[in-house]
Amino acid sequence: MAKRELYDAEGNSRGWYSEANRVNDLTGREWVFWSRSVITRPYPPNLQHALRNRHGGQKPPELCADLVRAFSKQGQSVLDPFMGVGGVLLGASLAGRAATGIEINPEWIRIYREVCRLEGIAEQEAITGDSAMVLPTLSGRVFDLVLTDVPYWKMDRAPRSRGAWKRVGEPSRPARGSHLADFGTGGYADKGEWLARMGEIFARAAALLKPDGYLVTFIGDMYRDNEYHCLSAELAGALQRVPGLVWKANLVWYDVSKKLHLYGYQYSYIPSLIHQNILVFRREA
Numbered sequence: 001m002a003k004r005e006l007y008d009a010e011g012n013s014r015g016w017y018s019e020a021n022r023v024n025d026l027t028g029r030e031w032v033f034w035s036r037s038v039i040t041r042p043y044p045p046n047l048q049h050a051l052r053n054r055h056g057g058q059k060p061p062e063l064c065a066d067l068v069r070a071f072s073k074q075g076q077s078v079l080d081p082f083m084g085v086g087g088v089l090l091g092a093s094l095a096g097r098a099a100t101g102i103e104i105n106p107e108w109i110r111i112y113r114e115v116c117r118l119e120g121i122a123e124q125e126a127i128t129g130d131s132a133m134v135l136p137t138l139s140g141r142v143f144d145l146v147l148t149d150v151p152y153w154k155m156d157r158a159p160r161s162r163g164a165w166k167r168v169g170e171p172s173r174p175a176r177g178s179h180l181a182d183f184g185t186g187g188y189a190d191k192g193e194w195l196a197r198m199g200e201i202f203a204r205a206a207a208l209l210k211p212d213g214y215l216v217t218f219i220g221d222m223y224r225d226n227e228y229h230c231l232s233a234e235l236a237g238a239l240q241r242v243p244g245l246v247w248k249a250n251l252v253w254y255d256v257s258k259k260l261h262l263y264g265y266q267y268s269y270i271p272s273l274i275h276q277n278i279l280v281f282r283r284e285a
């Protein structure tokens with residue numbers, strides 16, 4: 001199969017690209033870089049970060065663009081059933097892909113549209129509604145990639161800590177100047193309900209994915225109520241039960257922008273979670 005050397009905008013070699021590459025448009029050298037299980041590349045705030053930061057769970061559009069490039073080819077389509085203020089949709093625009101996002105809270109879509117206006121980026125398709133209801137209405141359409149970022153169990157009620165000290169066993173309390181992070185407006189009563197709803201929505205999203213297409217999702221683990229919750233493993237278990245989805249990788253994104261806090265000092269070990277997991281599944285049946 002034919003190979004050709006590719007060059008970046010500055011004329012530097014990107015390495016050799018094989019015409020047989022069905023997964024993405026990366027050269028072999030770039031593939032080696034992006035197949036590493038830990039992502040350490042920094043993603044400085046950009047694309048109206050302050051505006052998007054009103055959400056609290058937004059992801060860097062450039063990171064989303066890198067994931068879009070690793071799991072799809074130019075001109076292909078991306079679906080995000082939990083779009084928030086549009087990290088994935090903006091990433092798809094940066095990577096030259098069409099994208100469709102669904103978001104239950106219209107305020108986040110309004111902010112996404114404002115970001116597009118301020119940045120001069122053409123809006124992608126953004127649908128307001130509950131994905132469980134909206135995804136079936138997209139039946140008949142086929143997406144090349146599902147890239148998303150799940151709402152967090154309990155996160156809508158958890159205070160965002162900004163340097164607050166809390167003794168072990170003491171109930172959570174908002175730090176001075178903090179506000180309730182309200183980016184999980186799906187209203188999931190407990191972890192069991194959250195997992196069940198995620199399994200249901202991902203099954204509906206997977207039904208719209210092309211055969212051999214990838215389904216990729218961000219999921220952060222959590223320390224809550226004196227206990228570590230390995231949400232990535234629990235969500236992966238729910239996704240493994242979706243017919244046809246096969247688990248391919250658990251990537252770790254080291255978020256260099258996370259601030260460190262003095263959690264639990266003198267009392268108990270409490271981790272500073274400075275990473276997020278990125279689960280990679282493929283539709284194989």
Ligand SMILES: C[S@@+](CC[C@H](N)C(=O)[O-])C[C@H]1O[C@@H](n2cnc3c(N)ncnc32)[C@H](O)[C@@H]1O
Nearest residue numbers: 057058059082084085086087104130131149186
């Ligand atoms: C972690 S956030 C996504 C953030 C996004 N990656 C960004 O860059 O802005 C998850 C989003 O899912 C939304 N959501 C929760 N349940 C939903 C549902 N059933 N259908 C659609 N959106 C939902 C929440 O309102 C929240 O904005």
